[in-house]
Amino acid sequence: MNILEQADAAETRPCTSVGQLIAALGKTAMRRFAAALEPAGIKPRHLNALLSLRAGETSQQGLAEAIKVDSVQLVGLLNDLESEGLVERRRDPADRRRHIVAISCKGEQRLVALDAAVDEVDDGLLAGLDPHERGVLHGLLLRIAANADGDTATPCPSETDGASPD
Amino acid sequence: MNILEQADAAETRPCTSVGQLIAALGKTAMRRFAAALEPAGIKPRHLNALLSLRAGETSQQGLAEAIKVDSVQLVGLLNDLESEGLVERRRDPADRRRHIVAISCKGEQRLVALDAAVDEVDDGLLAGLDPHERGVLHGLLLRIAANADGDTATPCPSETDGASPD
């Protein structure tokens, strides 16, 4: 049974909707990421922040928007990362109210090890899918994320339109 | 560009992993379901419980396992549903420690209205995908859920392997 025939089979009004499935799997994924990151002493949000900062430094407000975390909550998050020397905060000379947040060298190095942990979780989650199917899934999810961008945390939105749909 | 070519494009090591994407989208989906169910006075968990009960009555322990909610937490959940007359609890004559939980007639009716709300959220989430792509996505997600079944809440796991009980 290939992927297309399977789609037709699934099209007969299923009990669990796609959205519910995404919600449930999202919870599972989050739990696994949290477990995988725990030895490193950080949580999924810290990783998201680091990933977003890897793309370039920004103000706290900008970062908060990028990873869809309340700017209030981001304060403690950055305190954690800063106390471990993974990020650095400095005043913006142009507007001294702003804090420019940047990932440190140590932070970049940590991110390499973290990438491996992320890949492991991904591999466990997608164990039942072959590489091609994973690619299909990834493409579909990226398009959903792009569509619901206002709601969804996308650390690296620049990749979103990289596939140039249509 | 069809769905397969798009998959190849996405296969170039993306910034956000599939698992992270699922986690982020899961959060978005959960938020939207919560918002959609709020007028009905219930939360996603209540809906999950009702959906699971629609497939047949069980003990609280069985229900807790089915929807991956702690049996401790399930107590309050069922209190909510029972106080609204959506479910009924009765003692199991065979083992008086057990409570048999069943969906009520009113609960089934409520579920019909709720299904519409769920469909609406699904439609909003999957707005960027055509019906065929939605089917493909659904099939892939079902397989992931089947694989990670121990971790994931699956109100109606019987649909997972394509078996159609009737």
Place this chain on the structure above:
DNA sequence: TATTGTTATACTCTATAACTATA
């Protein structure tokens, strides 16, 4: 006065331990 970052507070969700009634 408006904005950036911060602190304090409260509310929800979740996990743990202890209690009851049955077996």
Place this chain on the structure above:
DNA sequence: TATAGTTATAGAGTATAACAATA
């Protein structure tokens, strides 16, 4: 003693309001 359900309590996560520094 062990199990099903319940209750109480503490922890993490999240949202809101008020405050200090700067524009």
